[in-house]
Amino acid sequence: IEKMREAEKADKVVFSFEFFPPKTEDGVENLFERMERMVIHNPSFCDITWGAGGSTADLTLEISNRMQNMVCVETMMHLTCTNMPVEKIDHALDSIKSNGIQNVLALRGDPPHGQDKFVQVQGGFACALDLVKHIRSKYGDYFGITVAGYPEGHPDVIQSDGLATPEAYQNDLEYLKRKVDAGADLIITQLFYDTDIFLKFVNDCRQIGINCPIVPGIMPINNYKGFIRMTGFCRTKIPAEVTAALEPIKDNEEAVRAYGIHLGTEMCKKIMANGIKTLHIYTLNMEKSALAILMNLGLIEETKISRPLPWRRPANVFRV
Numbered sequence: 001i002e003k004m005r006e007a008e009k010a011d012k013v014v015f016s017f018e019f020f021p022p023k024t025e026d027g028v029e030n031l032f033e034r035m036e037r038m039v040i041h042n043p044s045f046c047d048i049t050w051g052a053g054g055s056t057a058d059l060t061l062e063i064s065n066r067m068q069n070m071v072c073v074e075t076m077m078h079l080t081c082t083n084m085p086v087e088k089i090d091h092a093l094d095s096i097k098s099n100g101i102q103n104v105l106a107l108r109g110d111p112p113h114g115q116d117k118f119v120q121v122q123g124g125f126a127c128a129l130d131l132v133k134h135i136r137s138k139y140g141d142y143f144g145i146t147v148a149g150y151p152e153g154h155p156d157v158i159q160s161d162g163l164a165t166p167e168a169y170q171n172d173l174e175y176l177k178r179k180v181d182a183g184a185d186l187i188i189t190q191l192f193y194d195t196d197i198f199l200k201f202v203n204d205c206r207q208i209g210i211n212c213p214i215v216p217g218i219m220p221i222n223n224y225k226g227f228i229r230m231t232g233f234c235r236t237k238i239p240a241e242v243t244a245a246l247e248p249i250k251d252n253e254e255a256v257r258a259y260g261i262h263l264g265t266e267m268c269k270k271i272m273a274n275g276i277k278t279l280h281i282y283t284l285n286m287e288k289s290a291l292a293i294l295m296n297l298g299l300i301e302e303t304k305i306s307r308p309l310p311w312r313r314p315a316n317v318f319r320v
């Protein structure tokens with residue numbers, strides 16, 4: 001978070017990479033190999049998601065601790081309130097604290113699988129705001145806290161026409177300000193493909209007095225089906241020109257990936273041209289598109305180093 005703040009002051013663009021916990025042990029090892037190759041490019045931090053409904057809690061903790069202490073990258077762990085009484089929340093926070101992690105992305109989380117509405121678990125929290133307040137009151141300034149922001153409005157308030165009403169959008173903004181006023185240091189946005197919507201959101205946040213860095217969440221398009229699934233789930237607006245470009249090539253995976261790199265590069269260029277100096281890449285655990293975009297922007301150079309450094313410690317020194 002400090003690096004993000006410094007970047008805003010100095011004329012420097014910084015970036016971060018997001019990963020999710022793989023389903024298999026082999027997948028976890030592959031992810032760590034990929035991370036080793038990616039952190040050579042010096043991201044400000046890397047973060048790891050908290051599986052929907054707390055489904056990956058132990059694995060997320062284990063991966064976070066390995067990231068911080070073996071990959072030696074500044075790590076941020078996502079943490080949601082779904083199915084999490086306060087004791088479990090504190091166990092997770094104590095675990096990462098004892099492993100030297102100082103960054104948390106505090107989220108409400110989605111409803112557990114098969115349920116429509118978020119329901120507060122007994123002894124738990126109802127929304128991200130409560131979680132931010134709890135972290136600040138129990139852990140003081142130890143953690144840097146990030147929260148989620150929604151340039152198009154949270155999916156719950158987006159209607160069948162794909163838009164949030166102006167009133168719902170404004171409520172979302174004001175609620176976001178309450179999260180920041182309660183102690184959040186940084187906002188990372190939901191993915192978007194219409195850069196103007198993101199820029200308007202930043203402007204709207206500034207108008208109501210949200211002054212912390214607002215980091216755009218960039219999800220490179222890696223394949224067509226994944227893109228449609230993700231934008232459907234998040235209710236993201238797909239600009240007409242993106243649909244027009246993808247339709248004729250949707251069955252050609254390589255062409256889709258190349259277009260995704262082109263689009264991601266152009267989006268970031270426009271964002272940077274508007275004075276934003278932070279980029280957060282949703283890697284979906286893939287490295288090529290994320291690195292290609294950063295290379296196109298001149299933020300990283302090609303490198304051939306791919307072996308882990310010799311002084312890294314074995315995984316079994318960490319406990320969750």
Ligand code: FAD
Nearest residue numbers: 049050052078107108109110127128148154172175188190
């Ligand atoms: P909140 O900030 O609590 O808000 C949710 C909605 O409720 C908003 O519309 C808000 O305005 C409204 N609301 C809540 N409380 C109030 C109130 N008191 N007054 C008025 N309005 C209120 N999900 C996961 O399961 N794991 C992850 O790792 C994960 N990572 C994410 C990372 C990012 C960057 C983003 C953008 C989302 C991520 N999500 C993740 C998804 C997220 O959990 C869902 O979008 C969830 O539905 C909302 O979480 P939140 O923290 O934004 O909720």
